[in-house]
Amino acid sequence: MSAITVRNLWMEYPGQRVLERINLDVPAGQFVAIVGASGCGKSTFLRLILSQERPTRGSILLDGVPLPDDPGPDRGVVFQRYSVFPHLTVLKNVVLGLEIAASPLIGKLFGPARARAIAEAGSYLEAVGLTQARDRYPAELSGGMQQRLAIAQALVRKPKVLLLDEPFGALDPGTRADMHELILRLWRDTGMTVFMVTHDIKEGFALGTRVLVFDKVRNDPQDPSAFGATITYDLPLAEGKRASPKPKGDVPCSAK
């Protein structure tokens, strides 16, 4: 399906360098887990793939073509929070993506077109197990159900790449295990490329077919923001394989 190539990527904010010298080739269909302590630019990297921000230097290619300047339907996303629309019911949250695609002027469908969209959205809700809750509002759902909804909503436009930013960080352990199963199943069924940021190293190794560790290699004790993080470990794992090569543990990002 879709490959991501990153060429010599740097990201700097005024007075602060977040990422430096990132080079990466991700073939289509990989499940890439990105781990590292907070403040090491994992989420920044995800925002760059999302086109939410522009890199200072370097480029990101999707299937050999530079990324567009804006977020778009080719890259879906699930955030830790606020990914779903509070004013729409579960069903309408998913139908929205189809309506936006089919109706540029008012973003709403009527009659048979609407019925088809509802049927299609219903199949996604069934895939994430939310059929029972289709008429409820997000505020009436548990945290896990809200993330299921966010995933269904992200899949409805059939993105080439799915970006997950700490998607299960706010969930309790039992729910989290269910969600791991769900996301692995959806990934296998769709064959899309997945990037998942997590600070739970175990989670990264359990889900990913490849684990990237972000950390700073250079550090200036006088000016912690002088150097950015880069990929310090790039560990390929066999699909379905559980954590075997243990990294050097939970090293905090040197800048902290």
Add this chain to the structure above:
Amino acid sequence: MQRIINRRPDRLIALMLGALPFVIIAALYLTFSAMRLAENPSDKLLPSLQTLGDAISRFTFHREKVSGDFLLWTDTFWSLRRMALGLGLATLIGLVFGVANGLIPYIRAGLAPLISVIAVIPPMAMLPILFIVFGLEEVSKVTLIVIGVAPFLMRDVALRVAEIPKEELIKAQTLGASTWQIILRIVLPQILPRLIDGVRLSLGPAWLFLIAAEAIAAQSGLGYRIFLMRRYLSMDVILPYVAWITLLAALSDYLLRLLSRNAFPWVAAGRGR
């Protein structure tokens, strides 16, 4: 002994406690009115129930001799017309500019400074200018309400738009939504309940501006009437008019609250958590 902060009145007692101040005020009024009228039967300050009733029926059910109007209803019609036009326009302006201001950085850069300057001009100080520019007719009164209320609504809406989590806007873009679709499907529906709240808060100032404008220059309207009657010390007319204005204001607030509650069930869902 239970602490007083933990003791709650039941429904009936709460109702009676709520009614008590009204009863006391009414009783005081009647007592002092009777005392003053016993001393001087033509006293105008605290008219008796009889006199009040006569005035109400004169203004409500009988045509005025010169104009042939039922004065209370004519006054109410004109005041509500000005109010509806003024508030309606202010709401529309507040919504359009507020959303544009809150969502589109280039518009915010161009408009925000101007809006914050306009918002601190005391609207009543603008009234003479409005009368000079727009004349003494309807336009100047409606404009005063718009000028008084629109900047507040604009800023309120812009703040609410800015409060929508960035994640939602990014998510909408990853679903392929254009700016227009984001406004239509994400921003407007989430802003409308807040806008109604803003309009409810603006009702007080709007009535203030309306009555002030009518008091200074008008040939009709509730504000015009009470200031006209002041010249004759006609408390028997002024008191019912003030009560009527209060009722109208409370009723419009209630209707807006009802609309907000029934039109946006998701707001209640969010509060229930």
